[in-house]
Amino acid sequence: MSDMLHDPMVLRQIIMDHYEYPRNHELSKDAGYCQKHMASDSCIDDIYVQAKIANGVIDDIRFDGVACTISTASTSIMSELLQGKSIAEARQILEQYYAMIDGKNYDAQMLEEAVAFHNVGRQANRIKCATIGWKAIEELMDESEKAHEQE
Amino acid sequence: MLDVHKIRKDFPMLEGHRMQGMPLIYLDNAATTFKPQSVIDAVTHYYTDISVNAHRGDYELSYQVDTEYESARETVARFLHADKREIVFTSGASEALNLVAYGFGRKLLKPGDVVLSSEAEHASSILPWMKTCEETGAELTYIPLDEEGRLTADNFERCMDHHVKIVALAQVTNVLGYEMPVKEICEIAHRYGAKVIVDGAQSVPHMPVDVLEMDCDFLAFSAHKLCGPTGIGVLYGKYEYLDWMDPFLLGGGSNARFDMCGNIMLKQPPYKFESGTPAIEAVLGMKAAIQYIDSIGMEEIHAYERELHRYVVERMMKMDNLVVYNPYSDSGIITFNVKDVFAQDGASFFNANGIAVRSGQHCAKLLMDKLGTSATIRASLYFYNTKEEADIFLDVCSKATLENCLDIFF
Numbered sequence: 348m349s350d351m352l353h354d355p356m357v358l359r360q361i362i363m364d365h366y367e368y369p370r371n372h373e374l375s376k377d378a379g380y381c382q383k384h385m386a387s388d389s390c391i392d393d394i395y396v397q398a399k400i401a402n403g404v405i406d407d408i409r410f411d412g413v414a415c416t417i418s419t420a421s422t423s424i425m426s427e428l429l430q431g432k433s434i435a436e437a438r439q440i441l442e443q444y445y446a447m448i449d450g451k452n453y454d455a456q457m458l459e460e461a462v463a464f465h466n467v468g469r470q471a472n473r474i475k476c477a478t479i480g481w482k483a484i485e486e487l488m489d490e491s492e493k494a495h496e497q498e
Numbered sequence: 499m500l501d502v503h504k505i506r507k508d509f510p511m512l513e514g515h516r517m518q519g520m521p522l523i524y525l526d527n528a529a530t531t532f533k534p535q536s537v538i539d540a541v542t543h544y545y546t547d548i549s550v551n552a553h554r555g556d557y558e559l560s561y562q563v564d565t566e567y568e569s570a571r572e573t574v575a576r577f578l579h580a581d582k583r584e585i586v587f588t589s590g591a592s593e594a595l596n597l598v599a600y601g602f603g604r605k606l607l608k609p610g611d612v613v614l615s616s617e618a619e620h621a622s623s624i625l626p627w628m629k630t631c632e633e634t635g636a637e638l639t640y641i642p643l644d645e646e647g648r649l650t651a652d653n654f655e656r657c658m659d660h661h662v663k664i665v666a667l668a669q670v671t672n673v674l675g676y677e678m679p680v681k682e683i684c685e686i687a688h689r690y691g692a693k694v695i696v697d698g699a700q701s702v703p704h705m706p707v708d709v710l711e712m713d714c715d716f717l718a719f720s721a722h723k724l725c726g727p728t729g730i731g732v733l734y735g736k737y738e739y740l741d742w743m744d745p746f747l748l749g750g751g752s753n754a755r756f757d758m759c760g761n762i763m764l765k766q767p768p769y770k771f772e773s774g775t776p777a778i779e780a781v782l783g784m785k786a787a788i789q790y791i792d793s794i795g796m797e798e799i800h801a802y803e804r805e806l807h808r809y810v811v812e813r814m815m816k817m818d819n820l821v822v823y824n825p826y827s828d829s830g831i832i833t834f835n836v837k838d839v840f841a842q843d844g845a846s847f848f849n850a851n852g853i854a855v856r857s858g859q860h861c862a863k864l865l866m867d868k869l870g871t872s873a874t875i876r877a878s879l880y881f882y883n884t885k886e887e888a889d890i891f892l893d894v895c896s897k898a899t900l901e902n903c904l905d906i907f908f
């Protein structure tokens with residue numbers, strides 16, 4: 348697995364696969380989900396991300412919207428990677444992901460397929476595409492924790 | 499015929515710049531344009547040699563600035579075939595269009611009146627009217643575009659009646675680059691007593707524009723799309739309307755005198771619209787830009803761009819991996835997509851090859867509903883682009899596939 352993750356062909360295939368067949372790509376009407384709308388005027392991406400978080404655990408993540416390859420694939424991969432993780436675990440993964448995007452040292456094991464984006468910074472204006480879904484889940488986790496504190 | 503290789507030597511940005519390690523090919527001229535050395539020199543001339551305020555001093559340097567500043571107004575007036583009292587300096591097309599909506603529209607419009615516009619307008623042309631209509635109770639109506647996305651005189655005339663007081667349209671639109679029949683539109687509008695506000699942001703830099711001949715009531719443009727500095731533009735208005743309408747800002751420079759009882763006596767147009775210290779260096783730079791354009795010749799510029807446009811589009815149309823949305827555009831604007839590739843991914847592929855194009859909705863969100871796509875790539879030409887650059891662009895176009903667009907990330 349770790350060797351394969353250095354093969355550009357494999358990494359490209361991962362992104363294409365998640366772009367053409369995005370996972371968890373349908374929003375839920377279930378009231379247990381909180382939702383974030385992520386849109387920016389500097390970028391065309393316009394996506395909705397939903398998470399069902401209970402007892403500090405992310406039970407489910409879903410998303411939908413109009414978006415480029417990089418944001419669709421990175422959000423799809425994120426939705427698989429963080430499902431079933433505790434908020435604390437998810438935050439560790441997020442930290443590694445942002446470190447990778449910033450060109451710092453990171454733990455590739457933890458990121459699994461998300462390592463496909465390790466060179467996205469070569470196109471600096473696309474960093475926001477590679478992080479839009481990740482920022483959404485981060486905000487959803489923050490809100491969930493805040494709501495919990497207030498209870 | 500214009501000598502493009504000689505012209506390119508005038509532009510520092512066209513001398514050996516690279517992007518992503520490749521020679522830079524700049525095809526985002528609808529967004530802004532490069533500046534020739536003479537414009538850069540005119541800007542630094544202000545800061546180096548005559549760096550004092552305009553209209554404010556009793557000393558020789560101030561008089562010199564005044565003279566140069568006002569001579570820029572004359573240059574713009576000649577360029578548009580207007581009178582210099584009809585040339586208001588603004589920060590750009592956006593401010594000029596807002597000024598008309600605010601100062602003219604708000605004073606004129608009543609409930610039941612109609613403002614006519616189209617779905618192909620730039621946000622800076624349409625949003626001020628949305629707001630003004632909301633505030634005055636007037637109604638904003640869109641003229642239907644034909645299948646290609648063009649505004650025709652017939653469709654326009656069908657929308658006209660005596661309730662229409664304002665017609666706000668771009669002479670050349672920024673997404674599809676179509677030219678509207680502006681003279682006919684002004685003639686029809688005037689028959690019904692409506693005033694026509696022309697957004698000239700994409701026309702004035704690319705073709706001869708004569709406000710007397712077209713008989714528009716207002717026209718706006720930005721200098722930066724015309725080889726001039728940023729932060730400066732023009733509102734042309736018929737003197738009678740400028741005289742009647744309100745300014746948008748009050749303050750130093752626009753009033754002749756005022757007293758503490760609240761009586762304000764404004765100066766005559768155009769000065770009543772020019773409160774505060776203006777972008778003096780930019781005004782001088784705009785003058786140099788117009789002189790530069792004149793030295794090449796607007797007819798030549800237009801003809802050259804048309805030819806280069808035809809050259810590129812004919813070849814793009816033959817590529818199976820592309821969709822061109824405006825093959826018959828009247829300007830240097832080419833709006834397209836790589837099949838099955840999101841616009842932004844396509845634009846990044848061009849970037850990785852040193853080519854600057856823009857992806858997005860180009861501020862005309864409404865139009866995208868007509869094209870059936872949420873986003874496009876726009877390549878826009880100017881007179882300093884060459885056939886050699888076009889060939890490199892075409893070569894990159896031919897290689898644009900989803901796989902290649904993603905390979906730039908590895």
Ligand SMILES: Cc1ncc(COP(=O)(O)O)c(C=O)c1O
Nearest residue numbers: 590591592620622668672699720
């Ligand atoms: C048709 C049109 N109108 C108005 C504008 C606004 O120009 P500026 O940003 O210089 O004010 C633009 C610029 O993109 C344009 O293309």
